[in-house]
Amino acid sequence: MTRSIAQLVEAVVAARDDIAAIRSAAQLISIVEDAPERLPELIQAISRLAEASRPRHARLLLGVTGAPGSGKSTLVDAMVAECRTRFPERRVGVVAVDPSSPFTGGAVLGDRVRMMRHATDPKVFVRSMASRGHLGGLTLGVRGAIHVLGLLGCDVVFIETVGVGQSEVEIAGVADLVLLVLAPGQGDSVQLLKAGLMEIGDVFVVNKADKPEAAKVHAEVLAALELDKQVHAGEVDPLSAESGDGSQAGDALAFERGRCGRVEPRACLVSAQDKKGVVELVDAVEEIAAGVAGPSHEESGLAGRARDGFGRPAGRTSSGHRTVQAVACASG
Amino acid sequence: MPARVPKPRILIGKPGLDGHDRGAKYVAHVLRDAGYEVVYTGIRRSPEQIVDAAVQEDVAAIGLSLLSGAHNVLFKRIIDLLKERGAGDVLVFGGGTIPPDDLPGLEKLGVAAVFTPGTSAKTIIETIDRLLAGRAKP
Ligand SMILES: Nc1nc2c(ncn2[C@@H]2O[C@H](COP(=O)(O)OP(=O)(O)O)[C@@H](O)[C@H]2O)c(=O)[nH]1
Ligand SMILES: [Mg+2]
Numbered sequence: 001m002t003r004s005i006a007q008l009v010e011a012v013v014a015a016r017d018d019i020a021a022i023r024s025a026a027q028l029i030s031i032v033e034d035a036p037e038r039l040p041e042l043i044q045a046i047s048r049l050a051e052a053s054r055p056r057h058a059r060l061l062l063g064v065t066g067a068p069g070s071g072k073s074t075l076v077d078a079m080v081a082e083c084r085t086r087f088p089e090r091r092v093g094v095v096a097v098d099p100s101s102p103f104t105g106g107a108v109l110g111d112r113v114r115m116m117r118h119a120t121d122p123k124v125f126v127r128s129m130a131s132r133g134h135l136g137g138l139t140l141g142v143r144g145a146i147h148v149l150g151l152l153g154c155d156v157v158f159i160e161t162v163g164v165g166q167s168e169v170e171i172a173g174v175a176d177l178v179l180l181v182l183a184p185g186q187g188d189s190v191q192l193l194k195a196g197l198m199e200i201g202d203v204f205v206v207n208k209a210d211k212p213e214a215a216k217v218h219a220e221v222l223a224a225l226e227l228d229k230q231v232h233a234g235e236v237d238p239l240s241a242e243s244g245d246g247s248q249a250g251d252a253l254a255f256e257r258g259r260c261g262r263v264e265p266r267a268c269l270v271s272a273q274d275k276k277g278v279v280e281l282v283d284a285v286e287e288i289a290a291g292v293a294g295p296s297h298e299e300s301g302l303a304g305r306a307r308d309g310f311g312r313p314a315g316r317t318s319s320g321h322r323t324v325q326a327v328a329c330a331s332g
Numbered sequence: 333m334p335a336r337v338p339k340p341r342i343l344i345g346k347p348g349l350d351g352h353d354r355g356a357k358y359v360a361h362v363l364r365d366a367g368y369e370v371v372y373t374g375i376r377r378s379p380e381q382i383v384d385a386a387v388q389e390d391v392a393a394i395g396l397s398l399l400s401g402a403h404n405v406l407f408k409r410i411i412d413l414l415k416e417r418g419a420g421d422v423l424v425f426g427g428g429t430i431p432p433d434d435l436p437g438l439e440k441l442g443v444a445a446v447f448t449p450g451t452s453a454k455t456i457i458e459t460i461d462r463l464l465a466g467r468a469k470p
């Protein structure tokens with residue numbers, strides 16, 4: 001007995017308990033994962049619901065990207081735990097994307113291994129997805145999953161990207177904030193920053209602070225962010241800007257891009273494994289989120305974009321005025 | 333990669349206390365190479381964790397790797413939990429050192445297939461393909 005999208009949407013909302021809601025939500029995600037072209041049908045079914053007594057979309061979409069092995073999944077696990085402690089009554093969602101084999105189309109999806117302690121928590125929903133040939137770090141099903149997790153009542157949704165590297169800018173068009181995870185021993189992390197990932201990160205998380213080399217990576221990231229700031233400040237022609245320092249021109253551009261123009265990138269040192277610095281990281285994320293969210297939340301602010309999909313141009317090269325902030329987190 | 337109807341998703345889990353994951357990882361990779369999307373959940377999972385994950389992942393099948401000797405109890409618990417969650421249609425298969433005498437009992441429980449050590453990749457794939465045929469999503 002396969003149920004239609006509309007029936008499943010009703011079933012999620014009318015479910016008598018968490019288990020029933022979760023099962024319907026999971027089936028709904030599968031439908032839009034296998035047939036992404038049916039996304040409008042899903043969105044319509046959700047919007048047709050009787051006057052919402054609670055929001056039907058997540059308050060905060062958090063992208064988590066970075067090289068394989070940097071600790072994205074472990075970090076998501078730790079942040080989910082912190083969110084659950086902080087807001088025990090709120091639901092948390094995770095969508096984690098791993099690559100499909102280009103040869104067979106098969107995939108081993110392993111992100112969940114790090115998050116299994118949450119499996120039996122009815123307030124945590126984790127969904128693994130294969131990239132299915134989609135380049136850019138996500139997969140077509142992610143959009144549908146975000147809608148369904150919003151419908152299910154998730155307050156925060158984490159989106160973990162494939163993490164293959166420099167082309168993964170798509171996440172910036174989907175998430176409200178992007179956490180870029182770096183770790184010592186991941187090759188030259190600063191090289192990664194230079195190669196285009198700099199622009200998509202809102203919070204640069206230097207993970208594995210329990211390793212001695214992490215402090216050096218943290219310092220490098222701070223230096224790279226500072227340099228980025230100077231370079232972009234220099235790009236603005238002082239004559240065309242109203243004020244000499246060019247900051248207003250920067251503001252205008254950032255505003256046009258509709259995202260995080262007001263967000264100053266931060267660098268944060270954490271150990272996801274030892275749960276050090278995670279509280280401070282969630283503090284930083286919540287602080288940024290509070291600043292970004294505004295009265296126009298519905299249409300243009302947090303999570304509003306996700307309804308329109310991957311459309312927003314990635315990058316934020318114009319925010320030349322931003323200042324670098326180091327968040328005091330754990331040391332080794 | 334050409335567009336295709338995706339094969340059903342399969343969750344591989346390893347309940348029980350021993351820490352050997354070679355069998356589970358082997359089956360995961362065999363199935364991946366046959367074009368399946370496999371959700372790997374790691375070792376030492378409780379039946380509750382495996383079933384709740386399977387429901388969230390909306391998999392068509394769960395494959396259990398069992399070496400610990402508690403297979404009869406664990407299979408039964410997982411099949412019971414699936415029914416409790418309204419997910420009794422999820423196929424359950426297993427692999428590991430399971431004595432031949434136990435196989436009829438497992439079949440009666442509803443375990444769809446058991447791969448004992450030495451089962452070829454080809455046999456695993458053919459069996460899973462056959463069991464999941466017709467479950468391909470519309
Ligand atoms: N030393 C150390 N290892 C970590 C830390 N966080 C994650 N790892 C390890 O790094 C490896 C990759 O972690 P994972 O979360 O799967 O990374 P992902 O590929 O980016 O999702 C695993 O072996 C983790 O145990 C940390 O804070 N410190
Ligand atoms: Mg991962």
